[in-house]
Amino acid sequence: MKKIKVGLGTCGISAGGELVFNKLKEEIKTRNLGIEVNETGCMGMCYEEALVEVVDDNDSFLYSNVTVDKVGRIVNEHLINNKPVIEWIIKSNEVSKEDAFLKNQKRIVLRNCGVIDPTSIDEYIEQDGYKAIEKVLKNFTQQEVIDLIIKSGLRGRGGAGFTTGMKWKFANQEKSEKKYIVCNADEGDPGAFMDRSVLEGDPHSVLEGMMIAAYVIGSDEAYIYCRAEYPLAIKRLRTALRQCELKGYLGKNILGSNFNFTIKIKEGAGAFVCGEETALMASVEGKRGVPRLRPPFPAHKGLWGKPTNINNVETFANVPWIINNGWEKYSSLGTEKSKGTKVFALAGKIKRSGLAEVPMGMTINEIVFDLGGGIKNNKKFKAVQMGGPSGGCIPASMGNLKIDYDEIVRTGAIMGSGGLIVLDETTCMVDLARYFLNFTQNESCGKCTFCRVGTKRMLEILERITIGKGKENDVDILQDLANKITKNSLCGLGQSAPNPVLTTIKYFREEYVSHIHDKKCPAHSCSALIDYTIDEVNCKGCGLCIKACSSNAITGSKKAVHYINQELCIKCGRCFDVCNLDAVIKN
Numbered sequence: 001m002k003k004i005k006v007g008l009g010t011c012g013i014s015a016g017g018e019l020v021f022n023k024l025k026e027e028i029k030t031r032n033l034g035i036e037v038n039e040t041g042c043m044g045m046c047y048e049e050a051l052v053e054v055v056d057d058n059d060s061f062l063y064s065n066v067t068v069d070k071v072g073r074i075v076n077e078h079l080i081n082n083k084p085v086i087e088w089i090i091k092s093n094e095v096s097k098e099d100a101f102l103k104n105q106k107r108i109v110l111r112n113c114g115v116i117d118p119t120s121i122d123e124y125i126e127q128d129g130y131k132a133i134e135k136v137l138k139n140f141t142q143q144e145v146i147d148l149i150i151k152s153g154l155r156g157r158g159g160a161g162f163t164t165g166m167k168w169k170f171a172n173q174e175k176s177e178k179k180y181i182v183c184n185a186d187e188g189d190p191g192a193f194m195d196r197s198v199l200e201g202d203p204h205s206v207l208e209g210m211m212i213a214a215y216v217i218g219s220d221e222a223y224i225y226c227r228a229e230y231p232l233a234i235k236r237l238r239t240a241l242r243q244c245e246l247k248g249y250l251g252k253n254i255l256g257s258n259f260n261f262t263i264k265i266k267e268g269a270g271a272f273v274c275g276e277e278t279a280l281m282a283s284v285e286g287k288r289g290v291p292r293l294r295p296p297f298p299a300h301k302g303l304w305g306k307p308t309n310i311n312n313v314e315t316f317a318n319v320p321w322i323i324n325n326g327w328e329k330y331s332s333l334g335t336e337k338s339k340g341t342k343v344f345a346l347a348g349k350i351k352r353s354g355l356a357e358v359p360m361g362m363t364i365n366e367i368v369f370d371l372g373g374g375i376k377n378n379k380k381f382k383a384v385q386m387g388g389p390s391g392g393c394i395p396a397s398m399g400n401l402k403i404d405y406d407e408i409v410r411t412g413a414i415m416g417s418g419g420l421i422v423l424d425e426t427t428c429m430v431d432l433a434r435y436f437l438n439f440t441q442n443e444s445c446g447k448c449t450f451c452r453v454g455t456k457r458m459l460e461i462l463e464r465i466t467i468g469k470g471k472e473n474d475v476d477i478l479q480d481l482a483n484k485i486t487k488n489s490l491c492g493l494g495q496s497a498p499n500p501v502l503t504t505i506k507y508f509r510e511e512y513v514s515h516i517h518d519k520k521c522p523a524h525s526c527s528a529l530i531d532y533t534i535d536e537v538n539c540k541g542c543g544l545c546i547k548a549c550s551s552n553a554i555t556g557s558k559k560a561v562h563y564i565n566q567e568l569c570i571k572c573g574r575c576f577d578v579c580n581l582d583a584v585i586k587n
Contacts, residue, residue: 002035002079007051007114009042009200010232011193011354015049016067023071024052033079041201043114044105045098046354048090051114054078062091062098101352101371106333106341109317110357113201118236121243124204130249132323133211137257142172145216149319152327153339158184158275158312159387159416160492161338161405164319167309170299171217174307181214181222182303182310184280188227188272189388190439191347192419195313197355198343199226199233202317203240209316211249211261212323217309220260225280228267237265272389272443276491277310279445290445291491312417314343334360338404342415348385348422349376358403365399368422379424383507385432387416389440390496392503393429412503414496428525429508430515434462436500440493451494454485458501467528470516475505524586527571531587534575536561538583545575545584 006012006021025037043051048064052074055061061084063074070088077083090097107113116123124130136145150165171179183206187195199206210222226234241263244250252260266284273279274289281303283289302308318340322330331339338360344367346353351373358367364384368374375381381396392413394401401407408415423432441455458481461474482498489495505512514520521529534545534554541559553569556562562583564575576584 003055004035004037005040005053005055005114005117006037007041007043007049007053008039009113009197010230011042011046011197012049012051013232015046017050019068020050020052020066020071023068024075027071027075028079031075031080033075035079038117039119040116041113041118042197042355044110044355044357045090045101045352047352048098054084059093060091061089061095063088064090100373101354101356104362104366104370105357106359107357108321108330108341109198109205109314109343110201110355111321112205113197113355116202118201118203119239121204121240121247124202128324129204129320130208132320133208133215133249134255135323136212136215137255137259142216142218145212145323146172148327149322152322152330153334153337154315154318154322154330155338155405156311157314157318157342157417159390159414161415164311164315167299167311168213168216170297171219171307171309174217174300176307178221178304178306179217179219180303180306180308181210181217181219182277182280182284182298182308183210183222183224183316184275184277184310184312185224185226185230185233186268186275186280187230187313187417188270188275188443189390189417189419190436191345191385191421192388192417193345194343194355194418196230196233197345198313198317199230200236203233203237204244205317205320206313207240207244207249207263209311209319210263211254212319213309213311213316214261215259217307219309220262222261222263223266223284223303224263225266225268225274225284227270229270234265234267241265271445272440273445273491273493276493279491280310281308288445290447291493293490314418335402335404337406342403342418344418344420346372346420346422349379349424349427350374350422351376360404361402363400363402364394367403367420368399372422375422375424379426381422382425382427383423383429385413385421385423385436385500386419387414387496387499388419389436389443390414390492390499391416391419392499393423393432393507394503395507397507412499412506414499426523426525428466428521428523429504429511430462430521431466431523431526433501433504434459434466437462437497440497444493444497448488448490448494450485450488451490451497454481454489455494455497457481458485458498462501465512465515466521466526468515468519468526470512472516474516475509475512479505527573530571530573531566532564532569532571532573532575533585533587534562534564535583535585538581540581540583542581544578544580548574548578550574 052063154164155161279289279291298308
């Protein structure tokens, strides 16, 4: 009996997966094949979407880059005649084209993503779902669970890396008639999609982790703070919550115990600052999402002044696995101070973009080249940007650095929530710093003078440098402003906003010097600092560049050498893009 799964995370849908899903159902119904077609979450290999998996009793066959036009052949040859279309398969017992991406992963958080139907609580239960909360309620005291999580070494996966068990312990020790659990799903880093994929692919694991945390601290109410830009995640969360209520996993006297618990969803409006826990709580309370001073910390005085425990999506998703498999097994993974696994969203100039979960301690080079397949178009690896706007850039020369909270912090970057953007030789590090600072400057809540005004002044300097108007002491001023903003800002957004600037100055200072002194961009990325010329030897007078030029800056007769008028050139780069003879040169 065959069963079909179609990857329908946001990535799969955007690659045409929903059209493929509907076409498969239509074909199977028309031919009366009686084969079940289910949706599943992101399988991780976003670069191969749309993905279709055909499962039978003996094997599973994963088809990549499936389009509506391919459905007919898959149905005819594989489903009806039992002859898999080998050239379209990337993973089966006989084919293993994606072993390099999969073999070094250890899927704990992503254990069910791409495996189960995220809209089915029964499929989650078949994968040992809700066994952990049942075990906790029947066999563990609150303190025993806290001790277990502490011994596992689980640290918060939202960025700061604080010990999860200690966080629970602080909230547990507070005396209050009311306590809250909050799941931070306000994933806002450019290039990051870990939390979204978990919520879309395995929402029940997050809910179960929240239940266990609630039991531990003595809470009966929780909120999931999820940005409204994640409509599919919110839809599947709502479905999961309804199913939990019907099955008795939420509500009163859960599993016959005296444990009562409810979960509500709060949709955020997309403010990056609301990823900071005090701003998040203000938003949940219906106030403007701005941070407040700490202490008091949320464990003492959080939502509506009550003790509150806040963890992010990935942290909660780890918890049921640790309960079911033991703290020893989790602690055996990773490094001395960074245990377990980490989910990374691989993006940028990398061949295999997608979602990967690896043991802590894997090196940057292993992630980029072994998992990610290396750099697109065989360009030179330059750096990785980690931690989003709050993170920093780590140069290729440090590619043997291990993924470890403390090791990453020593570079000036941070682990962050897990966005890993790969950069190649065509990336201008000054312009990259400008991009991230522009993001944080726009997202500043404006409460702090240092953050509100300081990031604006830094951005003005960076913008000036990228158009060739940098001044002699600009780098010194940037560093001075960065240090003041870091020390005097109220919340993590302002304190970490200068990180992309500080790390690019630290590791790529020569690019700042080149922009300021030579008025040149070494990466040939900053358009104001680029001149386009035509090589007389390579130009054959084909006329493609003339047709592409919107400013009529290129002249020349057919089959004769063409020329670019620098006064008319708007430096759009279209001539460079269309030339097939490498005759147009960036200077």
